[in-house]
Amino acid sequence: MTMSDNKINHIAVLLKSIGHPIRIKIIRLLSHHSYMSVNDISIALSVEQPVMSLHLAVLRKINVIKAEKRGKNAFYSLVNVNIKQIVSIAYYTNLD
Template identity: 40%
Template sequence: MNSLQIRLDKKKLERAAYVLKSVAHPIRISIIDLLEQRERLSVSELQEALQIEQSLLSHHLTNMRDKGVLDTKREGKNVYYFLTDTTISHIIDCINGCRNF
């Protein structure tokens, strides 16, 4: 009988768990999906697309930025958000590929 073993590096597992915890909310996954479609978006563009209150959006954006999932760039009066690591967008691909969701 073959013995079972964990096939993933411990650091990769820890990083995956950290990232998944930080985006484990429908709004946050939607933000990732929107930023996958466009390289960067302003708060007003995200708010328009998500149709949620600005305070709720700011809460999610701040949390994702604090966790290192998003970063910002200021241009004039606008602050633009972008993904720090585009490999996180594979989560969206996995969700879309799963028939049971």
């Protein structure tokens, strides 16, 4: 059985999009919290808020996370629990 080129391209885009160290940290952080504000995520990961917003936008674009507005703040949560598993498996994989 072979995968279609579209499916393979989708997987490649997904893995490339989550493959940045900050994005991996975001996914791991959100996997332990129901939702967090951009400010809380920035503080927890020691990343400037404008930089954090760019990384969150990439994850939103590929439907890994979603943003919910509450007043002036946006709160982020994981949409795709499979991504949590992918990152967790990769995290605990010994590459030595």
